[in-house]
Amino acid sequence: MDYLSLSFFNHVLFCVALYLILYNVYMLVFNKGVPNIRTAPGIRKKIIALLKADMAARNLPAYTIVDMGSGNGLLTRKIAAALPDAKVVGLEISKQSVAWANMMKKRQKLDNLEYICTDFNAYDFSNVSAVVVFLSIYEMGMMGKLLNEKLKPGTLITSNRFKLGDGWQVKEHFKVFTLYPFQKNLYLYEKR
Ligand SMILES: C[S@@+](CC[C@H](N)C(=O)[O-])C[C@H]1O[C@@H](n2cnc3c(N)ncnc32)[C@H](O)[C@@H]1O
Known part of the structure; x- marks a missing residue:
């Protein structure tokens, strides 16, 4: 893997991890830790x-x-x-x-x-x-x-x-x- 693809991969991984952390913080702070998923x-x-x-x-x-x-x-x-x-x-x-x-x-x-x-x-x-x-x-x-x-x-x-x-x-x-x-x-x- 060249440097550019590695840095892109790291960037995507960072964004996914940040999203998961923010989502869980939101659920803990605003929804008592219960996920709020809607019915399909x-x-x-x-x-x-x-x-x-x-x-x-x-x-x-x-x-x-x-x-x-x-x-x-x-x-x-x-x-x-x-x-x-x-x-x-x-x-x-x-x-x-x-x-x-x-x-x-x-x-x-x-x-x-x-x-x-x-x-x-x-x-x-x-x-x-x-x-x-x-x-x-x-x-x-x-x-x-x-x-x-x-x-x-x-x-x-x-x-x-x-x-x-x-x-x-x-x-x-x-x-x-x-x-x-x-x-x-x-x-x-x-x-x-
Ligand atoms: C998966 S969502 C379902 C939302 C909606 N009923 C639907 O089907 O689209 C479950 C919801 O239940 C709420 N909930 C969980 N435990 C509860 C409780 N003990 N009393 C009232 N609401 C609760 C959560 O805050 C969350 O918004």
Whole structure:
């Protein structure tokens, strides 16, 4: 390898390392160390289709959908726009993400959408009809336990990428084509 290619290679390596350090510092400072990755468009569409079908089939007086960790809120905004008769709630622990999500909600005039800056463990799930989950594999045991304890029978749950822990039985597994490298699987559950 000549001097020029070696110096180019070193430069690229330095930029990648710097990006990784800054990304992790950002996540630690602003997001309590939890990565904020959005649901891929193909999976988003499938989630919306499942929610629409469930809402039509159950014909409840009110239909409330909760996103467990709504991040910057794109998924909740797409759901709220596609299901104007449903109420959509995004629970998010990061203040910065909630501020961004609220600004985007106002710009899009989505009156059926609400963001709450909270730990989802503290939320009252008594009026919830459906829950969407996209968290890290390390949180799936805890999330399974929380949903087992707090949801009403009949509640629909979708989980992007990882299966719920704590004994949940998958009702349906969808393979979805997306360009996102690790998002190909969507799991559907129903609280018994
Ligand atoms: C992978 S992102 C998913 C974003 C969005 N739900 C989506 O699917 O596009 C997970 C989000 O969950 C949030 N989160 C993690 N633990 C949380 C907790 N205990 N309470 C509330 N939000 C939490 C993180 O801050 C992060 O924004």
